[in-house]
Each structure stands twice: as C-alpha cells, then as structure tokens.
Amino acid sequence: MFLTVPEVLESSSRVYNVTSFGAGLPEEWPSSGRVGEVIATFEHSCYVVGPTARLVCIAGDHVDDGPAMLKVAFGRAFDMEALGVRLGMPVYLQGGDLLLGGHIRLRMEGAVPWTPPPIGRTAPRGAIVRCLQALVQELIPFVPDAGLAPLVPHSECLARGRHLPVGMQSEIFRLALPGVTAIVNGLSHRNERGVERGVQSLVGLGPGLTPSGDDFLGGMMVALTSVRTDACDTTSEAGSDMDAMRSALANSVRGSVAAGTTRISASLLSYAAEGVASAAVHRLVRGVLKADTRTRCSHVALQLAGVGHTSGWDCLAGLFVGMHVALASRRPGVSDVPRQTLASARAEA
Amino acid sequence: MTTSNLVFKNTYRDSIVLMRLSRELEALVEVERATALMGTPNNIALLEGSGLLAEGAQGAGPNDLVLAFQVSTGDAEESVKGLARELLAAGTAVGNAGEGYRPRTLDGALKILPDANIAVISVPGEYAASAASDALERGLNVFLFSDNVALEAEVELKRRALELDLFMLGPDCGTTIVNQVPLGFANAIPSGPVGLVSASGTGLQQITCLLASWGSGVSQALGVGSRDLDDRVGGAMTLKGLEVLEDDPDTDVIVLVSKPPGAATADRVYARALQCSKPCVICFLGDDGDRTRTDGVFVETTLEAAASRAFLLAMGQRPGDLWPGPEQPPDRLERLNTSMAEDSRYIRGLYSGGTLCYEALTLLRPLGDRLNSNLQLRGVHPVEEGQSDAGHVLLDLGDDQFTMGRPHPMIDLGPRCDQIVRAVQHHDVGILLFDVVLGYGAHSDPASELAPAISEARRTAAEQGRTLACIAVLIGTAGDPQGFEKQRAELSAAGAIVVQSNARACAIAAGLRNGLLESIGHGN
Numbered sequence: 060m061f062l063t064v065p066e067v068l069e070s071s072s073r074v075y076n077v078t079s080f081g082a083g084l085p086e087e088w089p090s091s092g093r094v095g096e097v098i099a100t101f102e103h104s105c106y107v108v109g110p111t112a113r114l115v116c117i118a119g120d121h122v123d124d125g126p127a128m129l130k131v132a133f134g135r136a137f138d139m140e141a142l143g144v145r146l147g148m149p150v151y152l153q154g155g156d157l158l159l160g161g162h163i164r165l166r167m168e169g170a171v172p173w174t175p176p177p178i179g180r181t182a183p184r185g186a187i188v189r190c191l192q193a194l195v196q197e198l199i200p201f202v203p204d205a206g207l208a209p210l211v212p213h214s215e216c217l218a219r220g221r222h223l224p225v226g227m228q229s230e231i232f233r234l235a236l237p238g239v240t241a242i243v244n245g246l247s248h249r250n251e252r253g254v255e256r257g258v259q260s261l262v263g264l265g266p267g268l269t270p271s272g273d274d275f276l277g278g279m280m281v282a283l284t285s286v287r288t289d290a291c292d293t294t295s296e297a298g299s300d301m302d303a304m305r306s307a308l309a310n311s312v313r314g315s316v317a318a319g320t321t322r323i324s325a326s327l328l329s330y331a332a333e334g335v336a337s338a339a340v341h342r343l344v345r346g347v348l349k350a351d352t353r354t355r356c357s358h359v360a361l362q363l364a365g366v367g368h369t370s371g372w373d374c375l376a377g378l379f380v381g382m383h384v385a386l387a388s389r390r391p392g393v394s395d396v397p398r399q400t401l402a403s404a405r406a407e408a
Numbered sequence: 409m410t411t412s413n414l415v416f417k418n419t420y421r422d423s424i425v426l427m428r429l430s431r432e433l434e435a436l437v438e439v440e441r442a443t444a445l446m447g448t449p450n451n452i453a454l455l456e457g458s459g460l461l462a463e464g465a466q467g468a469g470p471n472d473l474v475l476a477f478q479v480s481t482g483d484a485e486e487s488v489k490g491l492a493r494e495l496l497a498a499g500t501a502v503g504n505a506g507e508g509y510r511p512r513t514l515d516g517a518l519k520i521l522p523d524a525n526i527a528v529i530s531v532p533g534e535y536a537a538s539a540a541s542d543a544l545e546r547g548l549n550v551f552l553f554s555d556n557v558a559l560e561a562e563v564e565l566k567r568r569a570l571e572l573d574l575f576m577l578g579p580d581c582g583t584t585i586v587n588q589v590p591l592g593f594a595n596a597i598p599s600g601p602v603g604l605v606s607a608s609g610t611g612l613q614q615i616t617c618l619l620a621s622w623g624s625g626v627s628q629a630l631g632v633g634s635r636d637l638d639d640r641v642g643g644a645m646t647l648k649g650l651e652v653l654e655d656d657p658d659t660d661v662i663v664l665v666s667k668p669p670g671a672a673t674a675d676r677v678y679a680r681a682l683q684c685s686k687p688c689v690i691c692f693l694g695d696d697g698d699r700t701r702t703d704g705v706f707v708e709t710t711l712e713a714a715a716s717r718a719f720l721l722a723m724g725q726r727p728g729d730l731w732p733g734p735e736q737p738p739d740r741l742e743r744l745n746t747s748m749a750e751d752s753r754y755i756r757g758l759y760s761g762g763t764l765c766y767e768a769l770t771l772l773r774p775l776g777d778r779l780n781s782n783l784q785l786r787g788v789h790p791v792e793e794g795q796s797d798a799g800h801v802l803l804d805l806g807d808d809q810f811t812m813g814r815p816h817p818m819i820d821l822g823p824r825c826d827q828i829v830r831a832v833q834h835h836d837v838g839i840l841l842f843d844v845v846l847g848y849g850a851h852s853d854p855a856s857e858l859a860p861a862i863s864e865a866r867r868t869a870a871e872q873g874r875t876l877a878c879i880a881v882l883i884g885t886a887g888d889p890q891g892f893e894k895q896r897a898e899l900s901a902a903g904a905i906v907v908q909s910n911a912r913a914c915a916i917a918a919g920l921r922n923g924l925l926e927s928i929g930h931g932n
Contacts, residue, residue: 098418098420099420101420101421101422106420121545230454230457230458231454234454234457260450261450262448262450263446263448263449263450263451263470264448264450264451264454265445265450265451265454266423266426266427266443266444266445267423267426267446268420268421268422268423268426268446269423270445270446270448270450270451272450318449318470319448319449319450319470320446320448320470321420321446321448321470321471322470322471323420358534358535358538361535365513365515365516367422367423367424368423368424368426368427369423370423
C-alpha cells in the first residue's frame with residue numbers, strides 16, 4: 060500500500076534534471092506513489108531506501124555513473140543541506156519524476172539509463188596478465204598503508220596461493236589476510252566452505268562507510284564476473300567451474316551482508332554480486348582486459364584509488380586478486396581438483 | 409587508562425570525515441587512541457581485539473557509528489565525548505585533520521581548504537590535462553606547471569576555462585605572481601602599477617626584476633603557458649588576462665610578452681590592445697609582423713625595452729641606467745676585446761629558458777654570422793648532436809630534449825656546468841653567454857655551482873692560449889632568497905661579466921664578436 064501524493068507536491072518549487080541513472084533502478088520503484096525515504100545525507104549526495112533492500116544514491120552529475128546512482132544537474136556548488144534535503148524526507152514518484160519532500164522535483168525525462176558497456180573482444184590471456192602486472196608496478200609508489208591497500212602489490216602472489224609475510228601492516232590488514240587467503244584458496248581449489256569462511260571474516264570489516272572488507276569483496280566479484288565474459292583462452296570445464304565458484308562467492312556475500320554490514324555497503328555489494336559496480340571500475344576492467352596502454356590504465360586506477368579514504372584502494376585490491384584468480388583458472392588443465400561444496404562439507408562433518 | 413565508546417544510531421558519515429574525526433581526537437593530549445567505525449560484527453570484534461571495546465558499544469548495530477577511544481585519565485572522558493559530538497554535528501572535522509594528514513585527492517584537499525580558488529598542478533604531462541580538468545570543473549583557477557601536454561588538450565582546457573570564467577595558466581607555465589603571491593619560479597617583486605600577461609616564464613621574470621631594480625613593481629604577473637599565442641590556442645588566456653588587467657584598479661600599465669607568436673594571434677592581441685583603455689606595451693620576441701607604435705600601444709623588440717617603456721609610462725620618468733655599472737667596467741671589456749683572437753670569437757649561449765634564448769638569437773641575427781640553436785627561428789640552423797657547428801650556438805637547456813626525466817635547469821645546474829666546461833673545447837668559441845635566474849623555486853645558490861665551472865672554463869682556455877669572455881645575465885632582486893649581491897659578487901669573482909639585462913648581455917657579446925666595443929650602446 061502506498062500513500063497518495065499530497066496535493067501540495069503538485070507545485071514543487073525547484074526542478075532539476077536527472078542526467079543519468081542506473082538502468083535497473085526503476086525496477087525497484089513502484090509505478091507511482093511513495094518510493095521510500097532519505098536515510099543518509101552527505102554534502103553532495105543522499106541515499107534513499109525503497110521497498111527493496113537496494114538503495115538509490117542521488118548525487119550531482121559530476122560523480123561517476125554506477126548501478127545505484129541517480130545523477131542530477133544540481134549545479135556546480137550545490138549542497139544537499141542547502142537544498143533542504145533532510146533525513147527521513149519522503150521520496151515519491153509522480154508523473155515519471157521523483158519528488159523529494161515537498162519542494163524538489165527531479166525530472167527524469169531525457170535522463171540516460173546507464174549500464175556497464177560490453178567489453179567485447181579481449182586481448183589474449185598473456186597480454187592481459189602482463190598488463191595487470193605492469194599496472195600494479197605503476198601503482199606501487201602510491202599505495203598507502205591503510206585498509207587493504209597493501210594487498211595491491213602482492214595481488215598476483217596471493218592469487219597463486221603463495222604465503223604473504225605479515226610485516227608492519229595495519230591491524231585491519233592482519234585481520235583480513237586470513238579471510239582473503241581462505242577465499243582465494245577456496246576459489247582455486249573449488250572449496251565453497253573455504254570461500255564462505257573467508258567471506259564471513261571480511262564482511263563489515265574495517266573503517267569507512269563501506270568497510271574495507273566489503274570493498275575488497277566487491278572488487279573481487281566484479282573481476283570474477285568480467286573475466287568470465289572474457290572470450291579468450293577458454294576451456295569449457297575450467298569456465299564452468301569458475302562460474303560455480305563465482306556464484307558461491309556471490310551467494311556467500313548475499314547471505315552475510317544483511318546482518319554483517321551497513322545498509323549502504325550491503326546495497327552496493329548486491330550489485331557487485333551481479334558483476335556491476337561504478338563506471339570507473341568497469342573502465343579499468345575493460346582497459347586491462349583489452350591490455351590497454353599502461354598510462355591509461357594507471358590513470359583510471361588512480362582515479363578509482365582516490366575514492367573515499369581507502370575504499371578505492373580496497374576495491375582495487377579485490378579487482379586485482381580476483382582477476383589473477385580468474386585468469387589463472389582459465390588455463391587448460393586447472394580444473395582437475397575435485398570441487399568441495401558446502402553440502403558435501405556438511406555431509407562429511 | 410579508560411576505554412570509552414560512543415554510539416550514534418543510524419548515523420552515516422563518509423570515510424574521510426570518519427578518518428579525520430579519529431585523528432582530531434587522537435591529536436588531543438588526553439587521548440591515547442581513537443577510532444571511528446561502523447558497528448558491524450567484525451568491527452565490534454576488531455575493537456574487542458584491540459582493547460577498545462567498552463560497555464557503550466554493546467548493542468551497536470551495523471548501521472550505527474561507533475566512536476571508540478582511550479583516555480589517560482577518567483576525568484577526560486566526558487570532555488572528549490563532548491568534543492566528538494560537536495565534531496560530528498559539524499559534519500566535517502575542522503582544523504588540519506591532525507598532524508601528518510595529507511589529502512590524496514582534490515576533493516579531500518577542498519574539504520580542508522574549501523575557499524581555495526586556485527590549484528597549482530605539477531604532475532607528469534600524461535596525467536596533467538586530466539588533473540587540470542578536474543580542478544576547473546570544481547571551480548578552481550589552474551596554474552599548470554607541467555609540460556608535455558598535448559596541444560589539443562591545452563586548447564580544450566582553455567576553452568572550458570573561458571566558459572567557466574576561470575584562468576587556465578599553462579600548461580608549461582613556469583611563473584606567475586597573483587596578488588603578490590609567487591607561484592612556480594618567481595622573484596620577490598614589490599607591488600606596483602604594472603600588470604603583465606606573459607607566455608614566457610623567464611621573460612616575465614626579466615621584466616619584473618628590472619621594474620623592481622628601478623624602484624617600481626607589479627600588480628599581477630600572469631603566466632599563460634608558452635603556447636598560448638600559438639594560432640591553434642589563439643591567445644585565449646592572453647586576451648582574458650588583458651581584459652582582467654584592464655578592469656583592475658591597481659594596474660595602470662599592461663605589458664604583454666611572448667616568444668614568437670602565431671601571426672594571426674599576434675594580430676588579434678594587437679587589435680585588442682588598441683581598444684584597451686590603459687597603455688599597453690607589447691613585446692613579441694621574433695615577431696615579424698609590421699606593427700608600429702600607435703596611441704596607447706607600444707611595440708618593443710627586447711624585454712629590457714619593454715620594461716623600460718612600462719616604467720616610463722607608469723612612473724612618468726625614465727628608469728635608472730643599467731650601464732655603466734660596477735658589473736662591466738669599460739676597461740675590463742677593453743682588455744677582453746684586445747686579448748681575444750679573431751678566430752676565437754664565436755658565441756656559445758647556454759640558457760635555462762627559451763625566451764632569453766630567443767631574444768639572444770634575434771639580437772645576434774644582425775651579426776650576419778651563422779646561428780645554430782635547438783630553437784626554431786627564421787634564419788637559425790638546427791643544432792646537430794655531435795656535429796661541429798660553425799658559427800654561434802645558442803641552446804635552450806629547458807627544452808624537452810634536455811629536461812625529460814630531469815629537473816628544470818633552474819634547479820639542476822649540473823648539465824649547464826658541464827656545457828660551460830665543454831664549450832671551451834671548441835677553439836672557435838670565445839664568448840659564453842648564460843642566464844642565472846634567482847627567486848623562489850630556483851636553485852638555492854646557483855653561483856656556488858656556476859662559479860667553479862666558469863673558473864675552470866677560463867683556466868682551460870688560458871692554458872690553450874685563449875681568452876674566454878663569460879657573460880652572465882643575473883635575473884633577480886634584492887629580496888630573492890639567494891641573495892642578489894652575493895650571487896653577483898661570486899660570479900664576478902670567478903671572472904664573469906655580470907649584467908641584469910639579456911639585451912645588454914647580447915650587446916656586449918656582439919661587441920666582442922665584432923671587436924667593436926663602441927657598438928655596445930647605452931640603453932636602447
């Protein structure tokens with residue numbers, strides 16, 4: 060049941076144009092009436108919770124596209140508070156437009172739906188690996204000692220199951236490393252139980268509105284999905300095994316986020332479980348899979364790294380580890396390890 | 409030690425705010441440790457493992473913000489809680505976010521300096537356009553020191569800057585003085601009534617230093633990037649600078665400076681200057697356009713002449729003569745002239761910037777000798793690496809071929825010292841011409857490196873029975889950090905003839921080349 064739109068909203072005083080939005084967002088909304096309410100406000104954005112667990116992020120049109128983004132031409136120096144957006148403010152859908160409270164209309168006409176562009180033909184596996192290795196080398200001087208960023212230089216070693224020495228890294232890093240290792244080993248050895256253990260230890264771990272562990276998992280899931288669509292060097296058996304493990308990871312994440320992390324992070328992870336993240340993530344993945352020139356990849360990677368305090372770096376760590384795991388799995392002959400599912404593990408226990 | 413937790417239900421703050429909140433609290437004397445995390449199960453376990461979990465966080469949920477801290481005494485607990493509530497209510501932490509915090513993004517920097525109105529950008533050229541674009545889109549004027557930026561990118565950046573009514577100073581902008589604040593390489597220049605717009609860094613420095621030495625100063629000195637007057641850029645920022653200075657109440661006279669401009673752009677700028685309500689002095693080095701003085705617009709062919717004209721227009725009197733001065737006593741020049749062999753009078757110019765090199769080439773062209781350079785100018789031959797170049801050789805050591813991967817020659821004097829010592833190996837070279845630029849950003853004591861090189865070169869020449877004349881163009885002011893007089897004295901002691909104007913230096917070089925000291929005039 061939805062409330063009817065009060066007549067006072069018929070004459071909203073300020074109208075702004077939506078420039079683009081995550082293509083799946085309208086599916087989360089009713090055809091008209093109350094969409095939800097504002098649950099978080101920041102300087103240049105706000106989050107709206109609707110009837111499903113997924114949130115909408117309403118932001119200025121200078122931000123990057125993403126599955127949860129609704130970008131609005133608010134103007135250069137806008138501020139959510141100055142616009143009058145408040146916690147708990149109701150959001151309605153009327154005549155195809157979104158109404159925030161009684162005084163802000165977001166006009167959807169002409170807005171462009173966004174989905175990640177298809178990658179198409181990719182470079183050969185060897186070229187992709189070299190591109191990834193070169194990219195990591197470019198980024199090393201910039202890697203901060205915060206969150207899970209220190210994983211970036213060691214992403215390939217981790218993906219190959221090699222032991223990482225735990226030195227002077229932060230406490231978050233030391234706590235997260237066993238979980239990361241468990242996931243990598245679980246994916247590589249088709250051990251769903253190991254994957255689930257790793258996910259449970261990472262979800263909601265670390266500082267930030269989107270905790271470091273979540274950002275890492277998000278990057279990893281996007282990487283596994285993207286390399287899954289890679290058209291090169293495939294063997295059907297290796298491919299289907301990795302699809303199954305990717306699904307196991309995604310299902311573990313979905314099962315853990317409800318009680319394990321913030322609503323905002325859970326919403327973003329739900330998209331990542333489908334292989335969808337911000338436009339910058341997809342630009343980087345595309346660049347790597349096409350073995351783009353080193354300069355462009357590192358430029359996009361550094362843009363991504365600048366997101367939040369450590370969120371960008373945490374995501375990069377997940378992307379790189381995930382890509383190395385997926386690329387390693389696509390070599391012929393890798394899939395000869397019998398897969399242990401959760402069901403078989405429970406049966407043994 | 410007391411551990412305490414504060415829980416803020418259903419409270420979201422972005423990551424940088426949380427990090428700064430932690431650091432603000434940790435900066436307090438009473439606080440041993442502090443952290444701000446969302447109350448997820450794993451984070452609660454993290455706090456417990458770190459010894460930061462207290463009763464206050466019991467029952468915290470994943471959407472709750474948990475602030476955990478330890479204070480040295482229980483008395484401080486409530487005051488720290490109060491401060492934390494205030495900081496959180498303020499939305500963003502105030503102050504410098506604690507010692508050692510350095511933002512890694514433009515947005516992070518703007519949170520600390522929300523009133524910033526200019527971004528100074530110096531990154532490798534392949535990233536520079538993007539960084540500049542980001543800054544413009546955030547409403548910031550841009551000073552772009554980086555070079556190796558594609559021309560197409562420069563055109564687009566300046567187009568966008570004009571749309572946004574912002575300044576896009578650069579790329580390859582080495583010098584600017586805005587509201588008396590020096591950016592890049594710049595000198596300590598007093599405020600005064602002359603405004604400059606310059607597509608030349610050392611050109612700007614030459615003129616501003618001369619104005620200062622004569623007792624005047626500048627209102628604004630805007631560097632616009634070395635290619636601004638290329639026809640493809642169209643003088644975008646030069647024209648904008650002219651417009652802004654015309655409206656500036658502190659500017660009485662406007663000086664426009666460039667290395668050789670594009671012909672169409674030079675015409676456009678000249679036409680705009682004719683409409684200006686304030687007198688304009690134009691110095692387009694190497695410009696072949698037929699432009700003559702008209703009411704309000706003065707066309708000068710050297711930087712010194714432009715500075716002199718601007719001083720006259722602004723101050724109503726002629727500047728003090730730079731000639732003669734203690735730095736070039738006539739008898740010293742006479743001794744040099746008589747001791748130099750006729751077949752050993754070619755000039756080797758070693759400049760740290762292109763403008764002074766261009767100026768030297770234009771001033772030495774009337775000698776009629778073969779001129780070689782890595783700069784392109786009508787009648788000048790390209791220098792071939794390793795080949796013996798008959799004639800005069802004038803090099804811009806700030807050109808990309810010399811600076812790729814190396815610091816600017818105003819900072820790194822090593823290559824120039826090497827060139828000075830090597831020049832004397834050419835037996836036909838008898839005259840060394842080079843600039844020494846002081847000011848902020850430049851080498852802290854250039855004479856300490858150049859003087860030994862000069863001494864060694866002169867000694868080598870003497871051992872070969874030759875005389876080497878070393879002419880140093882010292883560009884700086886008494887207020888510069890290197891100490892103008894100290895630099896002058898040390899260079900002179902090494903045997904250099906030290907002058908303040910490149911035009912004067914070229915006149916001396918030309919006079920020695922011809923053996924006609926009478927040709928070294930007094931002023932222009």
